[in-house]
Amino acid sequence: MTDVADSPSVRRLSAWDAAELQTLVDEYGSPLYVLDLERVRQNYRRLAAAFPDADILYAVKANALGDALAALHEEGAGLECASAGEVQRALEAGASGSEVHYTAVNPPARDLDWIVDAWHDNPELTVTVGSEDTIDRLADRGYDGRLCLRVNPGIGAGHHEKVQTGAAAKFGVPAERAVDVLEDAADRGFDVVGIHSHVGSGVSSDQLDSHREFVARMGDLAREVSEALRASDSRTGSEATREASEAVGPLEFVDVGGGFGVPYREDEAPLDLASVADATREALGEIDARLTIEPGRYFVADAGVLLTDVNTVKAARDTTVVGVDAGMTTLIRPAMYDAYHPIRNLTADLDADERETIPQTVAGPICESGDVFCADRELPATERGDVLAIGNAGAYGYEMANQYNSRPRPASVVLEDGDARLARRRETVDDVTQPEREAHNGSETDRKTDDHPAVSDTDNQRVR
Template structure:
């Protein structure tokens, strides 16, 4: 199936996992990750698929996608280390730093020197910094196309000057990199995150067409175009799934006539609907508006609702939920912030203290963005593969919070 809704998860299994491992708890289903990867490669059979590690950098996820055949796209030295340590070959790794700190480039220079890894540069001075560290290997130049789309303005990357070289300067950077002896391979751009609608698809095609025009007029021979990722998944129950075949067709059409290899960088699409977050209701409160359900997960566990005003489906896993009357409910966390809200005004069977709630589409940018703000330990993660399950990240303790303090 092209989309997995929260209702498709087994209530019985999720309740058992919560009983065994406690809450808050992330549950990641690797069978679904593999299914998503197969669907994606079916739509893009000739593309080099590079998993965007920032979506979920857990070793268990990296192992699953490496074994399936994916490469890795890394935005930081930490992600680069995780990918290489997980066994990704350097030639299957793209390092795509944004305004990289010196220590990141120091690490990349050490690990990537003499390999066939690819570095994507988003500014002219990154070439200086790489060259000074002895790296003159494969590079792509990231383009700022001036067009962006996505689930919110904060992730419409293509429209943000922070990312990439302005279009009118791209050829100069390509020529400069070639003159310095870098192995210049191609261009890169990323429209944004969470592309889902026909309008998003049109913006994506515009970005790819911009890359195609720049390749056709390039002063340096290029053989690779990386169109980024951002392929969306429906977070709301009423939203249809992404028309992935239409995206693939639009991408191929925009590159028609060019003799280049296509690369894509999916992250969310591969892991979002492969994860749920489980939380226990610890407090209920009647108000003049919604019923408030206070749970043991909050913005430190899943920050997307507070950061992006993002919607995540919420479901009661109480065994008798079907017999309870739905009431407008807001699900709030234990953090001392008014922004600590996971869901507002949802019609949920009336909650009671001790009930278990499931939050959908939590496999991407969930545990990866978790923090210890308010000195709250981060949650555990359980990975599923068929009938097998294992704890792949233990729950942090209060003692863990001060481990790094002198």
């Protein structure tokens, strides 16, 4: 196993072994996701070395593959989950309740029902809420366990406006109302343990000023909460109000989210993690709580590639169109965020004859003009039957895959200790249509979501 000091701070697409990837396509088919678990572990160790004084949670939404969760948990990461399904995956990967945070954003009733049931068996589970409504809904279900409040500090950053969460009204309670909300929650019997916020996803080096300002606001809020504790004895009001103020602090942790970006373009430099860590600690200042961070992309992005077969090469008016069997249903980031992913022709790299480099548009099979991975990019002249590798596909790749056009989702392979193994089988059209057949056959599964309980009447909803 490679020591973190000997591993590169970023793994470029050119560093992957072309022959090994070609062999994987030959064995497992295309499209195919590949995730290198050793690289995932290296990325964790690098970040843990930069933040030795912080608790590190992995943001499961980046890549929820069970093998990835198990590897990161073995390295020492806790698991931050955005849904009940992710919590179930985290527990199945071996995490205990004390290592799992459920961060609810307008949580569906089914999720809350399942979470409260899971809490009874895992009382150290932490639930992070972003609204007073969610606190009410938890109380209605009998939950009075560990509660963290997500706050909105009014500042965001990230690689695209759609992922800049820190200032978006959807996320969190306005920071100026946080102390009041915490006091009320404590007064109602909740075990208030922390505050949380997340500036956005894919924060780059040129956005570190925004990140620093965001962290500073979280530090200010943490000290405000502590001040509320110290001032509780001199406050007027009932004894219950004073006890509520005391119950708010000291907080166990201040969670400043993740968002650490990775370089997708070949000429981009990686983040200087030591500088980021120093700036984070300096901006946070002295607090009577533990710093918590929850990266996702940083651990898995450059540990994954997507392999795809070329099925069509067409000379168009202004470009050469290279048709592949992966599309926006397989990797939606280019279509959704106009995201750049490096592309490499593995077959050309293995070809003894050097190919001319020409501008090419790599497009998928989906009936949408936005279904392209790149436009007019300089690549070795592509031929039908070639295999392309799309880099930095380990984060938000398979997790955002879908079945549009009734296309089954791809298979996933993991690399570990020099071996490859199938981690997730390829879907079939039968998998896509199975729910319809079950409904037509009178199955009751349409009244439930997997193994999660049916919708509770607590939220005045009815199952239809």
